[in-house]
Amino acid sequence: MVDRIADPWGERTPYGPGQQWPVRVDRYLADGRSDADVDRWVQSASVLHSNGDALDIGVAEGRIVGVRGRAVDRINRGRVDPKDLYGWQANHSPDRLTRPLVRDGDRLVETDWDTAMGRIVARSKELLDGPGGWGHFGFYTSGQLFLEEYYTLGVIGKAGLGTPHMDGNTRLCTATAAAAMKASFGTDGQPGSYTDVDHCDAIALWGHNVAETQTVLWMRMLDRRRGPNPPAMLAVDPRATPVAREADLHLAVRNGTNVALMNGLLREIIRRGWYDHDYVEAHMLGFDELCRIVDGYPPSRVADICDVPAADVERAAELLGASQRLLSTVLQGFYQSNQATAAACGVNNLHLVRGMIGRPGAGIYQMNGQPTAQNTRETGADGDLPGLRNWDNQRHVEELARLWNVDVDTIPHWAPPTHAMQIFRYAEQGSIKLLWISATNPAVSLPELHRIRQILTRPELFVVVQDLFLTETAELADVVLPAATWGEKTGTFTSVDRTVHISDKAVDPPGEARPDLDIFLDYARRMDFRDRDGQPLIDWSGPEEVFEAWKECSRGRPCDYTGITYEKLRGGSGIQWPCTDEHPDGTERLYTDGHFHTDPDYCETYGHDLATGAEFTEAEYRAKEPKGRAFLHTVDYQPSPEVPDDQHPLLLTTGRTVYQFHTRTKTGRAPQLNQAAPDVWVELNPADAARFGIVEGDLVGVSSARGAIQARARLCGIRPGVVFLPFHYGYFDQDPTDRTPRAANELTITAWDPVSKQPLFKVAAVAVAKLADGRGVPSPAPTVGGSAPPADADVPPTVGGPAAEATSGKE
Amino acid sequence: MHLAHYLGLLHRAQVNLADAFRQVADAHAEEPDIEHLCQQQAKRCDAHAEQLHPFVARYSEDAPDEPDRLHSQLFTGTRTGGIGLLRDLQDLYLMAAECDITWTVVGQAAYGARDKELLAVVRRCEGETAIQLKWLRTRMKAAAPQALVVAD
Incomplete structure (x- = not known):
């Protein structure tokens, strides 16, 4: 027996470089049950963090009674995060929403689905009537639904209503990962694989407290650290996290100064000849400009800006520069901080100039914070075009118009999608009049909450909330829709390292709660969205049909799912995209040949100025002749918009x-x-x-x-x-x-x-x-x-x- | 040599643009990206003006009198609301465009004067002005449909 509250990481199973990570199967069954008391195990994966740990849901007498890790899976080899061991019990919480609610003055009252959906549809039709009607709709979704749900929502938004005002709470967790990979490599998509932990000789954790955010990935790192020939470890974090305590070198930088640190480290790497000259020559653009900027960041200046010893900056550069198989992971200490995209690009730069990409042990995890954030990004529920397409590329938009059989100008592509904070700003100003929030809780998670509450309670704003419980956000809604959750519905989702898992329905949802997919499909039906031939725009009835439709949307794009089926996902390990007829078992690493996704016809963006967000045009991008080369982007350090003063020290x-x-x-x-x-x-x-x-x-x-x-x-x-x-x-x-x-x-x-x-x-x-x-x-x-x-x-x-x-x- | 006048024109255009960026930042502080980036770009304009200053001083020593109607007024204060923001950004765009073409003209003159130092300043700064134009265009493109078609 092990108390996984007292010890979230459990017992060590040490292993050496190049060896397979040993299996360790974690299991928690409530009320003293054993395997013999379980009627059946239903395949799933974790939705309480982004690691994608595969697990089985134990069912007895029609109820979930526990979980166990899937030994067969490439990601966790049987291990389970404590949040997953115990978190499933929330499914049975007595305060689950079981009926729709509608606002009656200052109260929410129970009603039936027809009444609740009727109110949403009546308001929607009223708003859609007239020029610019699309602009009154805003959707704020999640990183916790399933791929099929996001794709459906994306089609409703883009081809049904035609609004660019759609985003996920992934904006808070993983938007910078996507932006940095687009900027450096041409498209979103993690280059690395979790198995890089098995092969690396150094691990650098950039603002990433992996011990608490992805415990199973940390177990893998710890097992390497306790085995023969362990990897060196560098932690950058202002807190003394378990990662910082374990690391050989901890840089507790001043918050908001990551760009100065990355520039300084790159300067040392380049000056001391620890970069791969031939690789840079063959596969990079922007090396001279990179050198010009980072040259202004000698260790002494980095020490001043970041408030760490200059000698530690040099030691960090040595640790990184001496490595032959460097693994980096990046998370919120970079993504939610000042100059986020530039800092995350700095990590990409480090790997690119050292040629530390696309081979075992040499990997980058631009992490996600949430379990299904990858799918929010892939399917366009974060506002981007699905299939990692480029909104500024007319041919990409035409592909979608053909796929959905709608007019090309129905699909919003005149500007980048409206990001979450701007959606709330439009709602504050009154031009967005219907805000549909699914599976997220902005009344607690967005910045400056008094403002968010004010927006959500504006009488002119019609707020729909779709959730499991009466959250702080749902309390303020006009209509609350009770949703089914993990274990109560079927769908797929994808981990940080592109591993696709299926999560099957194990039990029925409580009361009248419905899967989010059913809710979106019901809305589409009631709104009677039509294609160019007058046929229903969306004619799917269940998750597998949506998945098959999504596969067509993904065809030929980096996130190609065409070789995956529900059947293939059942029984074994998850499968990494791209998975095609040519690569039926999936693809472990991207960019193994040093050819990046930067071709102008293929890339997801024509690029930005990292300091302002100014967009470059197609013509400007083509003039750079990327030819599959990666971009080395950096900027000068700029202080945060808010720095301490006498009143707030x-x-x-x-x-x-x-x-x-x-x-x-x-x-x-x-x-x-x-x-x-x-x-x-x-x-x-x-x-x-x-x-x-x-x-x-x-x-x-x-x-x-x-x-x-x-x-x-x-x-x-x-x-x-x-x-x-x-x-x-x-x-x-x-x-x-x-x-x-x-x-x-x-x-x-x-x-x-x-x-x-x-x-x-x-x-x-x-x-x-x-x-x-x-x-x-x-x-x-x-x-x-x-x-x-x-x-x-x-x-x-x-x-x-x-x-x-x-x-x-x-x- | 009339270069001093164009240097003076550019210098004043940068000072005016810095001031306008700051006014727009203050007037639209409820748009956090506008406030932050306008303040940031104001500083950039300050730095441009500062770098030009020694050349203005150097060339004005033997300059003839300033010609008539050298300077023009492009900014007369900020506005409010969604469409007001769009108009204010448009003013900034025109002011940045004036700087942009003036950098080009001054750069050409620097070639003529064989002034490598001035040319280096032009090369450093004109790219930053070009980015200002791009950013303003990017932001206006995103804001225009909502402000002009959707908002009441």
Whole structure:
């Protein structure tokens, strides 16, 4: 038995370079059940993080009773993240939405589907009538639905209504990954494979606390670190995360300065001859300009800007430069920070100039934060054109028009898609009048929450929310649609390293809740969207039909799914796209021949100026004659839009704990997870805490120019001058009449990266003040992860106890 | 040599553009990207003006009198709302376009004057002005349909 709350990563299974990662099957069955008590196992994969861990859902008497990892799968080899071990219990939560709700004055009242959908359709038809009607619709979706649902939503938006106002909450998590890969390689799509961990000799983690965000990937890294010939490890993070503690070198940079660091590291790599001259000559564009810019970042200047020792910058460059098989992973410390796209491109540059791409061990993971974010991007539910097509390429738009049999000008392609923050701005100004939010909770997750709540409660704005529970966002809706969730519907989704999994229906949804796909299809039917021949635009009835249609849409594009079927996905391991007739088993790595997706007829973008987001034209792009070469892009460092001052002397960064996902809609309803991290806390460096007279457990007020919250203090290893708040905690489990401000996003700034349009969650200026004495009671922060207190602190360890007993073994 | 007048024209155009960027940033602070990027570009214009300054001083020493109607007024203050934003960006676009063509003219003159230092400044700055134009065009293209067709 193993308590996977006390030890989220479980027992080590060490292995050496080039060996296969050993199997370890993790299992949790509730109420003391064993395998003998399970009627059937239903194949699925994780939807509580982006790693794509394959697992089976155990069913007994028509209910989910537990999960176990799939030993056969390439991604996890049987392992399961603690969120997945325990999180499924939320499916059975008594407060699941089981009937549609409609607004009646200041109340939401239960109704039937006909009434709820009737209201949405009546308002939609009213808005669509007249020139510019498309512009009144906004869709804000998720990184947690299935591929089939996103594709359907994308077709409704682009070919049915014809609106560019569609985005996912993937804008908050993974937009920069997509933008950086488009900029460097020509299209979205991860070059690497998770098996690069098996082969690498160095791992660099750029703003990526993988130990808490993708625990199974971290287990793989730890197993290499405990085996023979372990990889060196570099961590860049302002917090003392488990990754930073494990790393050979930790650069606790000042938030918002990543571009200066990347420029400085590239300068050292180039100056000291650690780049691959022949590879650069043959496969790169922009090397001279790159050299010109990075030359301005000697270690001493990087040290000044980033506030790390110059010697450490040199040591980091040595670690990177000495590696022969370098693996990099990048996440929110870069994506949600200042100059996000430029910083993420900096990691691409490092790999490109060293030729560290497209071979075992030499890989890049521009990570996703969410389980199905990859599909939001591929299918166009983030506003992009499906199949990683280029909205500015007329021929790409014509392909879609032919596929959907609609007029080419129905499809919005006159400008880039409207990103999430701009959608909310149009709603604030009143030009978007219907906002349909599916499977996400912007009333807790977007920046500057008082503003978001104001927008969602505007009487002129008709808000539809489709979710499992009455979230903080659903409370403000005009119509609430009860959705089925993972385990209650069938569909596919794709991991960071392009591995496609199927998730089959295991049990029926509660009450009248319906799969999101059924809801979208019902809307399309009721709206009576037609193609050019007067036939129904969307005639699909179930997920497999949609998947087959999607395969045609993906044909010939980087994310080619044409060789995949539901049947092929069942039984074995997941399959990596592109998967075609020529590559029926999928494709492990991209760019193995140094030929990138930058051909003008194939690429997903004609490029941007990274400092402003200014777009280049097709003619300008063609003039560069990319011919399959990758782009080396960088810019000069610019300070964040908000930096500390006398009134707000500290920098706020927000993030996650291993025990919670997003706004706790599910994990907050799984007892073991919620008890491990039940309430918000604020992390302070002991030096800062002493300055403000704060000790462990004290109630602290944290305020910015936007708002103020309260949280109990955890003194820990965060860098001085920086405070951390987990962004998970909203208000759904507080008494509506007596809510204490605690959501981190009350404080965050409304600002975004000029290229990826990803909001900046890592660089708000805040003040802290002690509000009340903790009387020796420690904060509710877990002792596991980035919030771990110093070893000598008198804080009881986070444990799960008997209720969290799981099994783990070789089988 | 009349180069001093064109240098003066460019210098003033950069100063005016910096000021206009700042006014637009303040007037449309509810559009965070506009505010942030206009402030950023204002600084860029300041830097251009600063780099031009020594050449203005050098060439004005032996310059004839300034010709009539050298300068023109392109900006008379900001507006509000969606269409107001579009018009303000359009003003910035025209001002940046004036800078853009003036960099070209000054660059040609720098060739004539065999002034390598001035040419280097032109080469450094004209690309940044071109990016300003591109950014303004990009932002206006995205905003136009909503402001002109959709909004009430």
